[in-house]
Amino acid sequence: MIRINDLHKSFGQNKVLQGINLHIQNGETLTIIGQSGSGKSVLLKHILGLIRPDRGSIIVDGVDICGSSEAELNNIRRKFGLLFQAAALFDSLTVAQNVSFGLERYRDLSPKELQKRVKETLAMVGLREIEQLMPHELSGGMKKRVGLARAIAYEPEIMLYDEPSTGIDPIRADAINELIIKMKQEFRITSVVITHDMISAYKVADRIAMLYNGKIVAVGTPEELRKSDNQIVQQFIHGRAEGPIKEW
Amino acid sequence: MTLPIKSFSFHLILQQVGEVGLLFGRTTINIFRKPRETKIFIQQLEEVGVRSLLVVSLTAAFGGLVFALQTYIGFHRYIGVGSEAYGGPIISLGLTKELIPILVGLMVAGRVGSAMAAEIGTMKITEQIDALYSLGADPIRYLVAPRTLACFIMVPVLTLYGDIIGIVCAYFFNVGMGVNRIVYLRNTLLYLELWDVLGGLIKAGIFGIVIAIIGSWQGLKTEGGAEGVGRATTRAVVISSIIILILNFFLSKVMPERLGI
Numbered sequence: 401m402i403r404i405n406d407l408h409k410s411f412g413q414n415k416v417l418q419g420i421n422l423h424i425q426n427g428e429t430l431t432i433i434g435q436s437g438s439g440k441s442v443l444l445k446h447i448l449g450l451i452r453p454d455r456g457s458i459i460v461d462g463v464d465i466c467g468s469s470e471a472e473l474n475n476i477r478r479k480f481g482l483l484f485q486a487a488a489l490f491d492s493l494t495v496a497q498n499v500s501f502g503l504e505r506y507r508d509l510s511p512k513e514l515q516k517r518v519k520e521t522l523a524m525v526g527l528r529e530i531e532q533l534m535p536h537e538l539s540g541g542m543k544k545r546v547g548l549a550r551a552i553a554y555e556p557e558i559m560l561y562d563e564p565s566t567g568i569d570p571i572r573a574d575a576i577n578e579l580i581i582k583m584k585q586e587f588r589i590t591s592v593v594i595t596h597d598m599i600s601a602y603k604v605a606d607r608i609a610m611l612y613n614g615k616i617v618a619v620g621t622p623e624e625l626r627k628s629d630n631q632i633v634q635q636f637i638h639g640r641a642e643g644p645i646k647e648w
Numbered sequence: 649m650t651l652p653i654k655s656f657s658f659h660l661i662l663q664q665v666g667e668v669g670l671l672f673g674r675t676t677i678n679i680f681r682k683p684r685e686t687k688i689f690i691q692q693l694e695e696v697g698v699r700s701l702l703v704v705s706l707t708a709a710f711g712g713l714v715f716a717l718q719t720y721i722g723f724h725r726y727i728g729v730g731s732e733a734y735g736g737p738i739i740s741l742g743l744t745k746e747l748i749p750i751l752v753g754l755m756v757a758g759r760v761g762s763a764m765a766a767e768i769g770t771m772k773i774t775e776q777i778d779a780l781y782s783l784g785a786d787p788i789r790y791l792v793a794p795r796t797l798a799c800f801i802m803v804p805v806l807t808l809y810g811d812i813i814g815i816v817c818a819y820f821f822n823v824g825m826g827v828n829r830i831v832y833l834r835n836t837l838l839y840l841e842l843w844d845v846l847g848g849l850i851k852a853g854i855f856g857i858v859i860a861i862i863g864s865w866q867g868l869k870t871e872g873g874a875e876g877v878g879r880a881t882t883r884a885v886v887i888s889s890i891i892i893l894i895l896n897f898f899l900s901k902v903m904p905e906r907l908g909i
């Protein structure tokens with residue numbers, strides 16, 4: 401259970417988050433939609449304690465992330481897997497070393513088990529025989545999938561996906577949707593998925609939240625959002641240039 | 649009228665000193681903590697040590713040569729023909745206590761300090777530092793601690809190596825100039841003390857820490873794109889070089905001239 405209460409964050413004059421309130425239930429998949437630059441990635445990084453808020457709190461299973469020391473955060477972070485928007489692979493390490501990075505630290509495995517687990521995880525994201533490649537030898541979509549493998553390898557309880565389908569072809573993007581659904585069904589994983597892709601949002605989400613002007617302006621099931629009479633939501637989910645959202 | 653000096657605020661400097669101090673403290677703690685990042689540490693030993701050999705060989709050789717040249721001229725001109733052989737201990741003292749530690753420090757700052765700032769800075773702007781945190785690896789333990797320990801060990805090792813190169817080159821210069829090699833050697837061995845060499849190595853160890861901490865600090869502070877990385881790299885070299893030169897004077901001043909009794 402993640403409770404985000406009245407979260408504020410500014411970078412200089414740029415007020416990015418202006419009072420976010422959001423509760424995420426165990427085992428649910430919550431999708432966050434919103435324009436580019438609206439602060440979705442910033443919000444996600446707050447949940448992991450990578451950015452400290454100016455005000456507000458984030459409670460994960462009863463522990464306040466914002467008031468925790470680095471050592472405490474380190475313990476909390478093993479519950480989480482984060483897929484970065486730009487993959488953020490370690491460019492001095494091979495694919496295999498990248499995927500096993502969290503595994504080595506969070507699980508106690510023999511080198512043989514480790515190798516097996518790396519292979520299995522890569523297969524889950526549809527990648528084979530690339531263990532010894534370096535990140536610069538991969539395409540953008542492959543990097544993203546290696547980033548996903550790295551995050552799910554140690555079987556976290558909560559997965560945070562930052563635009564999992566951006567930069568990936570539609571077929572593979574749908575395979576990732578399937579993976580998100582499968583992880584939820586088989587492992588009861590709680591997921592937060594950031595996306596612009598409404599097809600993906602409808603497919604994976606139990607609930608959808610829309611971030612606009614630093615606040616959550618709407619939250620509900622896909623069906624509720626589709627029927628919402630909020631014009632901001634309607635403009636976004638139908639992808640219209642005309643409407644209350646003027647700046648783009 | 650507002651003085652421009654005001655914008656160069658004192659508390660900004662204090663804040664930066666605080667940041668460096670904190671980073672140094674946390675690094676020191678992490679050097680002693682287990683598990684250690686042995687693989688990275690060994691890589692860094694190679695990067696700092698082995699890959700600096702050529703640069704250090706050249707600077708030490710020519711540092712030794714030019715120092716020998718001026719000492720020779722000095723003795724020749726002011727004391728007289730035949731006295732040049734007394735230059736041996738002076739050259740060795742100057743090289744081991746001051747010139748070689750400084751030259752090696754500046755060279756490693758240029759070669760390794762800049763690379764650290766660039767590498768860690770690139771990791772920062774491409775979110776690899778955030779990725780380290782998310783995967784349970786503290787960047788200070790994973791990146792800064794092994795680099796600092798490697799520099800602390802390797803800069804003195806390079807300095808000792810540079811001492812030998814410098815002294816040998818100075819010796820051959822003097823022999824080439826017709827100085828009596830027996831007298832030159834005997835004087836050198838008679839007056840050069842172990843402590844002179846050790847003092848230089850201790851300073852070199854401190855320079856190593858300065859190089860790694862300043863390079864890592866600038867790397868971790870990097871913001872913006874490639875431009876930011878460029879800025880961090882330049883700053884790392886300039887700041888650590890200046891600190892090395894200033895610190896060298898004060899260390900030389902406070903270090904006892906000889907050890908013991």
Ligand SMILES: Nc1ncnc2c1ncn2[C@@H]1O[C@H](COP(=O)(O)OP(=O)(O)O)[C@@H](O)[C@H]1O
Pocket residue numbers: 411414416434435436437438439440441442443
């Ligand atoms: N580390 C940072 N420093 C300064 N500004 C930032 C930083 N990270 C994000 N921002 C700003 O916060 C805003 C939201 O960014 P982001 O969360 O990446 O948007 P998105 O919704 O597209 O993921 C942007 O205006 C961005 O410039």
Ligand SMILES: [Mg+2]
Pocket residue numbers: 437440441442485562
């Ligand atoms: Mg984003």
